[in-house]
Amino acid sequence: MRHSFGLILNFILYTFLFLFLSGAVYPVDRFPASIAHLAYFNPLTYGIDGLRYCLLGTSSFNPALDLCVIAASCAAMLSLGTYLFRISEFE
Numbered sequence: 530m531r532h533s534f535g536l537i538l539n540f541i542l543y544t545f546l547f548l549f550l551s552g553a554v555y556p557v558d559r560f561p562a563s564i565a566h567l568a569y570f571n572p573l574t575y576g577i578d579g580l581r582y583c584l585l586g587t588s589s590f591n592p593a594l595d596l597c598v599i600a601a602s603c604a605a606m607l608s609l610g611t612y613l614f615r616i617s618e619f620e
Contacts, residue, residue, distance in 0.1 A: 551577045557589055572602035 548554065550564070551573035557565055568574050579595035582588035588595070 547571060547573050550574065552589070553577045572598060575599055575602075 550568045550571045552560075552568060553573075557568045557574060557578075560568060575590065575595040575598040578588045578590050579592060579599065582592045582595070
């Protein structure tokens with residue numbers, strides 16, 4: 530139990546990092562240029578922006594771009610998970 534605390538702490542820290550970089554707390558438009566470039570690589574940014582468009586009717590990006598980035602991210606993670614699962618099977 531003592532060894533799993535670091536894993537839980539890292540998970541919480543990275544979750545908050547991705548949350549702050551997503552534009553959920555502060556708009557991406559107000560980020561400094563160096564941090565805004567990092568936010569554009571975060572798929573959660575496009576998910577938050579798409580949700581903002583659905584709820585409020587305003588968004589920073591085109592809603593079609595939000596949907597495409599989320600779909601591509603899901604497809605990439607699904608294929609990576611499938612590949613990693615396939616090579617980890619023992620027969």
